[in-house]
Amino acid sequence: MAWRYAFSISGVLIPISLLYTYYRYKFGYFERRGIPHIKADINIFLKQPTKDLLQSAYNTFRNSTPIAGVFLSTTPVLVILDLELVKRVLVDDFASFSDRLNLENSSDLLHATDNKQWQAIRRKLTPCFWSAKMNLMFANVCKAAENFLDNSEEFLKSVEVDFKPLCTRYAANALMRCVFGLELDNADESTMTLHLRIKDLLKRECEARLSANDNNMLPGVCCIKRTHAQTVSAESFSVELETLLFAAVEERSEGSPQHSDLIQILINLLAAEQSDSAVVNRRECVFQAIHLVTQSLSTLLSGFAHSANILMHCLNELARNDEVQRALRQNITSVLQSYAQDFSYEAMGHMHYLDQVVAEALRKHPVAEALSRLSLHDYHIPGTALTIERNTCVLVPVQAIHYDPNIYPVPAQFDPSRFDAATVMARHTCAYLPFDDGPRNCMGKRLSKMLIKVALVKLLHVRRLKEIARVERESVNEENFRMDTNEFRIKLQSI
Numbered sequence: 001m002a003w004r005y006a007f008s009i010s011g012v013l014i015p016i017s018l019l020y021t022y023y024r025y026k027f028g029y030f031e032r033r034g035i036p037h038i039k040a041d042i043n044i045f046l047k048q049p050t051k052d053l054l055q056s057a058y059n060t061f062r063n064s065t066p067i068a069g070v071f072l073s074t075t076p077v078l079v080i081l082d083l084e085l086v087k088r089v090l091v092d093d094f095a096s097f098s099d100r101l102n103l104e105n106s107s108d109l110l111h112a113t114d115n116k117q118w119q120a121i122r123r124k125l126t127p128c129f130w131s132a133k134m135n136l137m138f139a140n141v142c143k144a145a146e147n148f149l150d151n152s153e154e155f156l157k158s159v160e161v162d163f164k165p166l167c168t169r170y171a172a173n174a175l176m177r178c179v180f181g182l183e184l185d186n187a188d189e190s191t192m193t194l195h196l197r198i199k200d201l202l203k204r205e206c207e208a209r210l211s212a213n214d215n216n217m218l219p220g221v222c223c224i225k226r227t228h229a230q231t232v233s234a235e236s237f238s239v240e241l242e243t244l245l246f247a248a249v250e251e252r253s254e255g256s257p258q259h260s261d262l263i264q265i266l267i268n269l270l271a272a273e274q275s276d277s278a279v280v281n282r283r284e285c286v287f288q289a290i291h292l293v294t295q296s297l298s299t300l301l302s303g304f305a306h307s308a309n310i311l312m313h314c315l316n317e318l319a320r321n322d323e324v325q326r327a328l329r330q331n332i333t334s335v336l337q338s339y340a341q342d343f344s345y346e347a348m349g350h351m352h353y354l355d356q357v358v359a360e361a362l363r364k365h366p367v368a369e370a371l372s373r374l375s376l377h378d379y380h381i382p383g384t385a386l387t388i389e390r391n392t393c394v395l396v397p398v399q400a401i402h403y404d405p406n407i408y409p410v411p412a413q414f415d416p417s418r419f420d421a422a423t424v425m426a427r428h429t430c431a432y433l434p435f436d437d438g439p440r441n442c443m444g445k446r447l448s449k450m451l452i453k454v455a456l457v458k459l460l461h462v463r464r465l466k467e468i469a470r471v472e473r474e475s476v477n478e479e480n481f482r483m484d485t486n487e488f489r490i491k492l493q494s495i
């Protein structure tokens, strides 16, 4: 009998002690390497939010060391605290950190870990987002913004407006127009033509993604916010869409007027690439362009969702800060006057205060709490005895940097003057990272800023935004800097 007890006790004790030794060794990772770190505790198993961990590492070690260790679940991760080192990782020594941490099995080529795949697709897509191409897409965005304004009209008599569905719809419209050249708002629903089938397919996917909960955001993959169900459907969705789009673009005969959507820009760029070598095969260009776009669809969809989100934050901040709103309207009106009321891409470029307002909204509400990179080999940190080992995940704590009172005094305050030219010049370039930085920065940066700015100009030119009740705003902000949806309830008035 006694041996039975002894056997069952040791049957429990041995696995426990093995597990204990394993975790002791695992959690001793930073200790063994002499790296300051937040000790692993019970919170690891309770899934402490990443942003709290990063904030805690930032607050504790910011002034004493360039890197600090934290455990995300049981994985040791390095948080970069020194802005010079941030610059090295994202920009100067990019070759040593060119991959992102692949936290899901992404079917989106732009987020695939294979560097060669990423380079190929990035090289082809980047020119589509250059300034000259934005100029082409400007008219598309303006049309979507006019619908946005029309849709908001009915709210003039309302006591308050919930801007979330309005902004979401605007972003979806702009996406349809800018990327696929399709009209979402004015198409005739009664006939199920090819275009309408595409529209229907995209609309469902768009709405699902745009309304997806922000909280499932993973560090460093901010442009892929989606639920599990959406991930499962992604593959078949892309195949179906690719077939439909191919037929739709083939319908555009060669002699027909040039479209100014992303697919058309890509087709033209691919054709120009081919024209040197051989006879241009248009069908091949069309096929390649559509394939590239559908393979990056996840990024495109969530990129537009981010734009809607930042637009909502801008409207909310403007409603709360009457002075800023007045200054912005003044800026818009005076520039439009100097352009004889002709709102063009060029005119928008002269609205400097508008630029500052959007920049400050992106600082206060960064879509990525952190940016992630993977070290491709052992990396010695210059001027220190520290080394980042090969295959270690490093995180740049964007939110903690954007809320550092030494960089941005009174960080919770919405103050666009932080982005006037002289103040920006005086700041470290990596103190502001809403769109990442270096060769892997956000490709849609110009497009998303254009989207947000156009909607603001159209709306503020004719409407005044008034704040409705403050729903537990301060406490929400102090704790996690994210806003409750109630905060997007604003009253709209005629000027």
Ligand code: HEM
Binding pocket: 100, 110, 111, 122, 219, 220, 221, 222, 223, 299, 300, 302, 303, 304, 306, 307, 310, 367, 368, 370, 371, 372, 433, 434, 435, 436, 439, 440, 441, 442, 443, 444, 445, 447, 448, 449
């Ligand atoms: C306000 C809106 C947006 C914000 C704040 C934003 C921010 C970002 C950030 C922080 C990253 C880096 C992600 C990471 O580190 O994992 C990123 C990547 C990317 N974004 Fe955006 N984005 C926005 C809108 C868009 C739009 C509209 C598009 C496309 C039209 C877009 C296309 C991309 C692409 C293609 C990448 C991947 C770049 C690469 O890995 O080479 N983004 N974005």
